Amino acid sequence: MNKESQKKSGRTRGQFVARVAAQLQRGEHHRALVLSFCGESAEVMACAEPGQFVQVACRDISRPRMSVPQLRRPISISGVSEDPIALGLGNGHCRDGCGREVMVRIIYRVHGPGTNWLAHQAVGEEIDIIGPLGRGFNLPKDKDTRVILIGGGVGLPPMFFSADRLKRNGCSDVLGIAGAATRGLFCCDLLNEADGIEDALVPGKYVREFGPSNTPVLLAADDGSIGFKGNVVQALDGYLKRNEQWRSAEVFACGPKPMLRAVANFCQEHSMNCQVCLESYMGCGIGVCQSCAVAMRSEGKDRESPKKYRLVCAHGPVFDAAKVDWDA
């Protein structure tokens, strides 16, 4: 289905006007924005892959002289579906006379000028979007491969989308690990079951966004305010000690750089494959400005050889963790 719709429209990305279908509070500081795409944009968005992102114009770009903020803001895609229920909405959100409608969810932390503008966009309002952009996670071809999805802070959203797609591909052994500093900083809807966790290293149905894919999850809060007390790497370590069969799992991770570095180190020590979804400061998001470079490990033995940079927006945002120069 994917390939077909891509063929029809002939392109894999574009600049589109989306309509706000829903704007929901998630945790204390986050919002989930569900965007509705119609026509060609729906075809293109339907082909988005987990790990890819959109560039959101956080202003009315038809009025360039009102130009704050200038740059678009990159936000990961956290879900794509034609079924609003799969994105946590009711059926009433469908648009009339739209033809094929595809909904895209993004989850963001309300932070500075861009995300504050976004938070003020009400249902029905139009937002200019470029996407889907970048290269997403390499999903395992073998259905029996176990996959562990690790999301820290606002790195969790692409994991919801990964879980959906893994399920669609028939992968059934998928575990989520969601980390945050404290309970209020989880960028998801924590279900009531999360309040009565007895054994923090036994995964459960604690997160609404993991519901459609039926993905069990471990919660890890640095301050122990919910779930496991500690960080995601400690939770992963604890889980693997009890569940040796998961040591062959592939790891997908997204979150703050110190967390990703720790996950990458852990995976290297334990010979686990790990893909990380990186952030960097973006100018364009489409590979023209060279703003978003990240350093990669130089392959040559020559220590003096110049750094090798890759573009997060075009070559990433997902990279093999073993290739990233974490010390740069």
Place this chain on the structure above:
Amino acid sequence: MNADNDKKQVDLSVNIGKVRLANPVMTASGTCGYAYELRDFVDLGRLGAFVTKSITREERVGNAPQRTVETASGLLNAIGLANMGLDKFIEGPLALLARMSVPVFVNVAGKTVDDYIAVAEALAGRDEIAGLEINVSCPNVKEGGITFGTDPKILADLVGRVRQVAANKVLIAKLTPNVTDITVTARAAIDAGADALSLINTLTGMVVDVERRRPVLANRTGGLSGPAIKPVAVHMVERVYREVAGPAKVPIIGLGGIACALDALEFIIAGASAVGVGTAVLTNPPALIEVIEGIEAYLARHGMSSVAELVGSLQ
């Protein structure tokens, strides 16, 4: 529909040296890559001309990140001229650029005069390109760059020598605003044989992260672009047009903060024959087309038959 009728009467074409552009709007170097990256977003075949990212003799990996930061109505960047180098450019992007229907200018940068000459020589024989824009003004590269554009003697020497090796190509000198008197360097470039001037490149600036007490950009300083620099750029175009380029009949390509047709019109009225759109494309690639259409509509609305009538018409 009326607008369509009006359109036919307006002549948007301009000459840059011996190259005729269908309209005065071009890309700004470094903000539109090598064209193919933008193909999903804008029809570049509608432009007056395309200007590439700076090309250097050898590949350059660029500066350490963070390379860019947004400022109030502006963008500070220190990319460090990251580019694949001359050979790979000729093998790859140039072949794609050759298929473009509009004139292509390759922006050339270097650390030494020999670097510029090597690139200019290699490109002078390529029919795919209409001309060279020499970037004497990139403020990011510590090794040099900046000195070419600020010292009139060094600038004249560079322009003159590139002129010799690329005699058949249109030569544009892209000037830096980081000088005391832009008319001095403008005159030096014209006297040395430049067919046109581009102004302005970015203004050197710094943003400080007060928590870390460090510059935000790893390079410490960067070049400021976007709407924040537009009044500076318009003024420089106006002065250079009035004092140097106008009398010498050398066209100016005005750029710096253009995001819409109104912005471009300011430059044209101040004396620019053509305009470049840079930072605005990063956010909104179709801005390039909106500028062309807006200029056309403006001319029609004011009963003018050609854009040439508007150039330097500042009262």
